[in-house]
Amino acid sequence: MVWFRKRLIVYVLFIAIAIWFSAVTAEFSFVSLFRLENTWDFIQRNFWPLRWELVPYLLQQSLITLSVAFLGTLVALCLALPISFLAASNTSVSKAGYYAVRSSLSLVRSVPEIVFGLIFVVSLGLGPFAALLAIFLHNVGVLGKLISELIEAAESGPQEAMKSVGSSRRIGQIFSIIPQIWPNVLSHYFYRFEVAIRTSLVLGMIGGGGLGQSLMNYYNSLAYEAMATAISIIMILVIVVDVIGGIVRKRVI
Numbered sequence: 001m002v003w004f005r006k007r008l009i010v011y012v013l014f015i016a017i018a019i020w021f022s023a024v025t026a027e028f029s030f031v032s033l034f035r036l037e038n039t040w041d042f043i044q045r046n047f048w049p050l051r052w053e054l055v056p057y058l059l060q061q062s063l064i065t066l067s068v069a070f071l072g073t074l075v076a077l078c079l080a081l082p083i084s085f086l087a088a089s090n091t092s093v094s095k096a097g098y099y100a101v102r103s104s105l106s107l108v109r110s111v112p113e114i115v116f117g118l119i120f121v122v123s124l125g126l127g128p129f130a131a132l133l134a135i136f137l138h139n140v141g142v143l144g145k146l147i148s149e150l151i152e153a154a155e156s157g158p159q160e161a162m163k164s165v166g167s168s169r170r171i172g173q174i175f176s177i178i179p180q181i182w183p184n185v186l187s188h189y190f191y192r193f194e195v196a197i198r199t200s201l202v203l204g205m206i207g208g209g210g211l212g213q214s215l216m217n218y219y220n221s222l223a224y225e226a227m228a229t230a231i232s233i234i235m236i237l238v239i240v241v242d243v244i245g246g247i248v249r250k251r252v253i
Contacts, residue, residue, distance in 0.1 A: 050229045058214065058233045065210035066237065068128045068203075069196035072135030077189050080140050084147035091151055091177070102148075109141030117203040128200075131208030135196045146188045150181040190245030197238055211237075 022028075085091045087105055092098035116134035124130050154177045178185075204212020211230055218226040 048228065049225065050232060051223075051226045052229070054226055054229050055233070058211065058230055061209075061211045061214050062233055062237055064128050065197060065200045065204065065212065066241075068132045068200045068208070068210060069135060069193060072132045072200075073139050073189065073193045073196045076136045076139035076192075077143055077185075080143035080147060081185070083140070083144045084151055085177075087144055087148035088151035090154075101144075105141045105144040105148075107141075108137055109145060111138065113138045113199045114202055114206065117206055117208055121207045126207040126209070128209035131200050131203035131210070134203055134208075135199055138199075139192055139196065143188060143192060147181070147185055150184050150188075151177055154180045186248060187245075190241070190248070193245070194238060194241055197234075197241060201234060 083101060083105070086093065086097060087101040089098055092101070113134045116137050117131055120130035120133050124133075200208065200210055201212035201215065204210040204214070205216040207213065211234060215227060215230045215234075218224075218230060
C-alpha cells in the first residue's frame with residue numbers, strides 16, 4: 001500500500017523499544033495498578049470529613065497563591081512580548097542577535113521553577129516573593145519562545161501594507177503582527193497562569209508561602225482531613241481560573 005513504507009517498521013520498533021525501556025526504568029508494574037484500591041481505602045478513611053472551619057484561612061492563603069501566579073506570569077508576559085520580536089527569525093535585528101536571544105530563552109527555560117525557588121528562598125528568605133521571582137523567570141523563557149513562534153507564523157501581508165503607507169520597519173511589525181497573534185498570546189498567558197498556580201503550590205512547599213506551605217504543614221503533621229480541604233480549594237481555584245480565561249478569550253476573539 002502507498003502509505004506503508006519499510007522505514008515505518010523501523011519507527012515502530014524504535015517506539016516499542018523506547019516504551020519498554022521507559023517502563024523498565026520507571027519500574028512500571030501491572031500488579032501495582034491493582035493495588036490502587038488500597039489507596040482509595042486510605043483516602044476514604046483519612047481524607048473525610050473535610051475541615052470546613054479551615055476554609056476562611058485557606059481562602060486567605062489561596063489569595064497569596066493566586067497573587068504570586070498572576071503577577072509572576074503577567075510581568076513575565078510584559079517582558080517576553082518585546083523579547084519575542086528579537087527571538088523571531090522574521091523580526092530579529094540580526095541573525096547573531098536571533099541566535100543569542102533564542103539561546104538565552106532556552107537557558108532560562110531549562111531551569112525548573114523549583115530550582116529558581118530554592119535559590120531565591122536561600123538568598124532572599126522564606127516568603128511568596130521568592131516564589132514570584134521563580135515563576136517570573138521561568139515564564140519569561142516559556143512565553144518568549146511561544147510568542148516568537150506565533151510571530152514567525154504571522155502573515156506578511158499586513159506588514160507590507162504598513163510599509164506601503166510609510167511606516168518604519170519596527171512600528172510596522174508591531175502594529176501588523178500583534179493584532180494577529182493577540183488571541184493566541186492571551187491563550188498562552190492563561191494556560192501559563194494555570195500552570196503557575198500549580199507551580200506556586202510546589203514552591204510553597206519549599207518555603208514560598210500560600211496554599212502550598214499550608215498543604216506541606218498539614219502533611220507533616222498528618223492532618224489528612226485538612227490536606228483534603230486544601231486540595232479541594234486548589235481544585236476549585238484552578239477551575240475558576242480556567243472558566244475566567246475561557247470567557248476572556250471568547251470576548252477577545
